[in-house]
Amino acid sequence: MTDRTASTPLVTVSDLHKTFHISRPPREVLRGVSLTVGRGEFVAVMGPSGCGKSTLLHAIGGLEPPDRGTVAVDGQDLHSLDDERLSAFRRDRIGFVFQRFNLISSLTAAENIALPLRLRGRASRPGRTAVMERVSALMDSLSLHRLQGHGPEETSGGEQQRVAIARALAANPVLILADEPTGNLDWSTGHEVMWLISKLCRSEGRSTVLVTHDARIAAYADRVLVMKDGTLVEEVVLDHRADTEGRPPVAGPLIARLADLEL
Amino acid sequence: MLLRWWRARPLQPLLNIAVIAAGVALVLAMQITLIGLDRQADQVAAQRAGGSTLDVRATAGAGLSAAQLGRAAGLPGVAAVAPLQEKRVIARIDPNSIVGLTATVVVLRDGGVAMRPLQLRSGRLPRPDSLDEVAVDDGMATALQATGGGGPVRVGDSVRLTTETGPDRFRVVGIGTEGSGAAGASLSRSAVYITPREAANTFSLGLRTPLVALRAKAGLGAATLATGVERTLGPAAIAVDPGRDRQAPLGDLRPLLALLVTLAILVGAGVGAGGVALSLEERRRDLGLLRLAGASRRQVRRLLLGEVGVIAAAGSAVGILLGTLVAALVDAHYLAAGLAGPPWYGGGRALLLALAVGIGMVAIGSVPLVLRAAAMPPLAALRSADSATPRHLPGWTVLVAAGLAAFGLASLASSSRSLLSAGAGALLLSLVVGVPAAVPRLARAMAGAGRWTADSVRLAAANLARRGPRTTLTIGGLSLAVAVAVAASSLVLAALGAGDRWVGTLFPGDGVVTSPATQPELVAQQLERTAGVGETGMVRFFNLDLAGRGVGFAAIDPGVYLRHGGLRFSTGDRLTALELLDSAPSLVVPEDLAAAYGWRLGDHLSLPTVDGISDAIVVGVVEHSFPAGDGRESVLMGRNVARHLLGPLAAGFDDLVVAGGADSALGAAAAGYGMQLVRVDTVRESADAAVAHSVGLLLAVAVVTVLLAVLAVVTTLLVNIRQGMRDLGLLRAVGLSRRRARRVIRAEALLLALTGTVAGIAGGTLVALPMTRVIAGPGFAPEFTFPAVAALAAGLAILATAVIAAALPSRRVTGTSIVAAVQHD
Incomplete structure (x- = not known):
């Protein structure tokens, strides 16, 4: 656990419960999950399929209302907000990156990135020039400038995911939520995407919660939370002092710890 | 955003615009035509009444006396009086002819008779001070040829009329058009119009005044004036308001037209709703992503409502243009020359109603769907549509459909108009609710029927059954549209039959x-x-x-x-x-x-x-x-x-x-007297033609509903094919050839079209049974007739559209690589 987490947590999840009633018998996917994420901290959530990690991520992002428990981001209890305020909070404070279906196919890469800015209310919406500058800066930093006028169908999977990251960062959010962002990518492209996420978050002090089942991807995080059957069963704090700039982090100790847990 | 969506999928909004335009055009054209016919009737009534507010007719054969005329003129509120003076005389061309016609000489005053201006087909009015000029009405001019003329009387010819001094010769200076002049007030149609000077001299003996026209001062009604007349003249005269009892054109058909137009609008709303539902389903993930990026429900709602608003506005604008054009064509067909047509836009009320229909179609069909889509949680929107929609129709739909059908059929035994109307509505509803439940079974039955396409049809039937809600929407809308078209056609035939049946009862001979x-x-x-x-x-x-x-x-x-x-x-x-x-x-x-x-x-x-x-x-x-x-x-x-x-x-x-x-010998003999022999069959044909004109509007409703049905087929097929791309890719990956894949798509299109058409024809026939009895009225007794030609034409049009609509996208889909198709979502 890092000292930053201990000081002022950005995310506080308390006793989260969630049951889905789609199937019979109803499926309880979260059973009293509690956790905190510090400012600027990079947390990965791991666990086998169906353990509830995506549901936890959705609840943290205000997408899935819990049956019981609270989620506070930057001191705001998300699920007490009405739709209008929750949408505004999500737009301005949270960025999402998903495994697929991340981009609107009828919009160009630049337009997809600009979406959170354009969706702002009239009072807080930046001008056209400011939007263009922000989009351009993000595209430059993610090496996307040549895709400016291209649609998602004309770009590769890695490029699409980089556009999605740029969109998640567009509104300068305090929290990035990523659900299997490399699930559809090869290892090399996946590494590139993860390196970008960790670099951009660390350099700008953003918190990140990442859901993955791949230990090599989770190894980018400061802390790994392990879930099983809707509860957190383990916490692994990673040491990145031995990491080499531009190369994947050392995943060996994490893999060994997970092996011990027999997940 | 909207523009991008539309640029990516231009056909969907265009089809929706077309649906709304069809509905708006139908209502506007109908309104403009009815307004035109109403105005025509008003004009005829006004022509018949002329400048008269009240006609006072004598009840005694001698007519009104000078004293009575004076009392009428002296009534409070009377601005002007114009007595109609007339007498019967014998008219002939050749003084030696033994045949003479009984003509009514009518005195012209101020260019008319009893305030009705005389309109001339040719020539001019006799000069008021003339003693030898007359005008004759059209019919008289023709009939007079039997009295020694070589043909119909023309301007410049002479006619001999019995006067106080014997048969005197008069010069015809004008021929009046049929129905003009004193037609509304005169007691005869065989008129010869004379001048006041002639009336005072050669025709003064025996001139009687059977009627006097009164013009009221401004603000005074006919009823008030009539009370004064009755009080003053007592039983010697009766007062008749010449503007009363105007017949509304198509009076018998107006309720039916309103019903069918309402149904057509509902069909349009249904088809439009289908289009919007499919379009929203296509963009489900886009909407989820928008919500994920921070768009609130209100923002999404505003965006989608803006979209349907633009569609409604565009559809209404196109519809108004189309409706005006159609009305212009209909008016050219309906309105007699010389009578004022409707204003080109049909008037403010017609325009407002048409716009209300456009907005109503959107409000009924699309707005609820848009509100539902906007309220969808972001995660639900991101999930696959297939996993989010129920695959089987709930069992209660079958029960509801059966109940409605039973009520509809039971209503056939009733003689109450309102019960029969409710029964017709229930039958239509049962069709909408019940047909989709039967579709999968029907599709499977069809699959078993044909061996040569059995595999393709089976696959297509399975696809339709799997996409239950969408199939429901399409077949329901399609069958309702066909049912309305078939019912309208059946009613047209029934009305035609009722229209010419009277001919046989009027003429006992041939x-x-x-x-x-x-x-x-x-x-x-x-x-x-x-x-x-x-x-x-x-x-x-x-x-x-x-x-x-x-x-x-x-x-x-x-x-x-x-x-x-x-x-x-x-x-x-x-x-x-x-x-x-x-x-x-x-x-x-x-x-x-x-x-x-x-x-x-x-x-x-x-x-x-x-x-x-x-x-x-x-x-x-x-x-x-x-x-x-x-x-x-x-x-x-x-x-x-x-x-x-x-x-x-x-x-x-x-x-x-x-x-x-009644053969040629009689025809020749009749022609010698300026008369014409008409066979009863010819009268029947004329009656048919007249009724066909009147019920032409019903046919217009039928055509528009078939058009809507066709649009429904096109919309659904396009989306079905697009959304079935992944399934087809999987089938091709496991060995389905391109040719067979196309066959599956074609079979799906035909199954949809065939099921909807067959159900629609059956439903329309059932609905027409009570409706035929609902529209029956005094003197109008239509009998149910199955519209075989219309049903066949509608069926063929829909099947052909289905095949054509499926052809191009099926080629594109089967031309796509298997990998791309499998990855499609």
Whole structure:
């Protein structure tokens, strides 16, 4: 656990419960999950399929209302907000990156990135020039400038995911939520995407919660939370002092710890 | 965003715009046409009334005296009076001709008669100070040829009229058009118009004033004036408002038109809703992503409502343009030359209603779906649509459909109009609810029927069954549209049948000799002596006030009808009624007048006769009688009784019913008197054509609903094919050839179209049964007829559209690589 987490947590999840009633018998996917994420901290959530990690991520992002428990981001209890305020909070404070279906196919890469800015209310919406500058800066930093006028169908999977990251960062959010962002990518492209996420978050002090089942991807995080059957069963704090700039982090100790847990 | 969506999928919004445009155009065209017909009727009524607020008719044969005229003129509120003066004379061209026509000389004042301006077909009005100029009406000009002329009388010809000094020669300076001048007020259609100076000199003896037209001062109504007239003149005169009792064109069909238009709008709303639902389903993930990026429900709602708003506005604009064009075409077909048509836009109210229809179609069909889509949680929107929608229709839909159908069928046994209407509605609803439940079974049954395409059809049927909700939407909308089209066509045929059935009941024989002017009875006797001619019966038409209402009369020979059939009685004993007509002051009234004025068998109605007001008894009600020229039918009297009671008014004949031998010899003989022999078959054809004009609007509704059905098919097929791309890719990956894949798509299209069409035809037929009885009214008894040609045409149009609509996208889909198809989502 890092000292930053201990000081002022950005995310506080308390006793989260969630049951889905789609199937019979109803499926309880979260059973009293509690956790905190510090400012600027990079947390990965791991666990086998169906353990509830995506549901936890959705609840943290205000997408899935819990049956019981609270989620506070930057001191705001998300699920007490009405739709209008929750949408505004999500737009301005949270960025999402998903495994697929991340981009609107009828919009160009630049337009997809600009979406959170354009969706702002009239009072807080930046001008056209400011939007263009922000989009351009993000595209430059993610090496996307040549895709400016291209649609998602004309770009590769890695490029699409980089556009999605740029969109998640567009509104300068305090929290990035990523659900299997490399699930559809090869290892090399996946590494590139993860390196970008960790670099951009660390350099700008953003918190990140990442859901993955791949230990090599989770190894980018400061802390790994392990879930099983809707509860957190383990916490692994990673040491990145031995990491080499531009190369994947050392995943060996994490893999060994997970092996011990027999997940 | 909207523009991007539309650029990516342009067909969907275009189809929705087309659906709304069709609905708006239908309503607007219908309205403009009805407004046009109403105005035409108003204009005819205004022409008949001229400048007269109130007609005061004498009840005594001698007409109104000078003192009575003076009292009428002195009534408070009367701005002007114009007496109608007339007398009967004999007219002929050749002074040596033994045949002379009874003409009514009518005195022209201020270019008209009794405030009705005389319109001329040719020539000019006689100069007021002339002593030898006259104008004759059109019919008279034609009929006079029988009196020694080489052909119809023309401007410049001479005519001899009986005056106080004998047959004097007058120069014809103008020919009046039929129905103009004093037609509304005059007691005869065989008019010769003379000048006031001629009236004061050569025709002064025997001139009578049967009517005086009164013009009220501004702000005073006919009813107030009538009260004053009754108080002042007492029983010596009756007052008739010439503007009263205007017939609304298509009166019988208006409720039906309203019903069908409502159904067409509902069909359009349904088809539009289908399009919007499919389009929202296609963009489900986009909407989820928007919400994920921070768009609130309100923002998404605003975006989607903006989209349907733009579609509604564009559809309404196109619809208004189309409706105006269609109305212009219809008006050109319907409106008689010389009469004012409707304003090009149909008026503010018509425009507003059409716009309301466009907005209503969107509000009914699309807005609820948009609100639902906007309220969808972001995660739900991101999930696959297939996993989010139920695959099977709930069982209660079958029960509801069965219940509705049972109620609809049971209502057929009822004679109540409202119950029958509710039954028709229930049958339509049962179709919408019930057909989709039966679709998968029907599709499987079809799959088993054909061996050569069994695999493809089976696959297609399985696809349709799997996409339950969408199939429901399509088949439901399609079958409803076809049902409305079939029902409308059936009602058109029924109306046509009802329209010409009266012909057979009016003419007991095989022909009728018609005369443009009243002919002397001597001519009838001569025509009857033509070789081969059987019995003939004279018919004399005139207008009279019956129980204070101006109605048309036809004086007939009841004996001819007794011996040769004809006239279908709905109330009263036929034999007794015809015998009474021949012997006592009695009347047979048509159903339409009986219903309009509440006349019943045994009623005593006051009739102005030569001896003053006397009573005539209603001895029967017939389904149909002769047309009276005012959109209604004539009251029947026996000729002998009419001549006795009404004097010269009922003398002579206008038509001669021929009970046998209506052949070329009779035709030639009739032509010699300026008359024309018309075969009953020709009359029937004319009646058919007239009814076809009236029910043309129903056909327009049928065409629009078929168009909507076609649009529904196209919309669904396009989306089905797009969304089935992944499934097809998987099938191809496991060995389905391109050709067979195309066959599956084609089979799916045909199954959709066929099921919807068959169900629609069956449903439409069922719905038409009660509706045929709902539209029946006095004198209008349509019988159910299956519209085989219309059903076949609608079916073929929809099947052909399905095949064409499926062809191009199926080629594109099967041309796509298997990998791309499998990755498609």
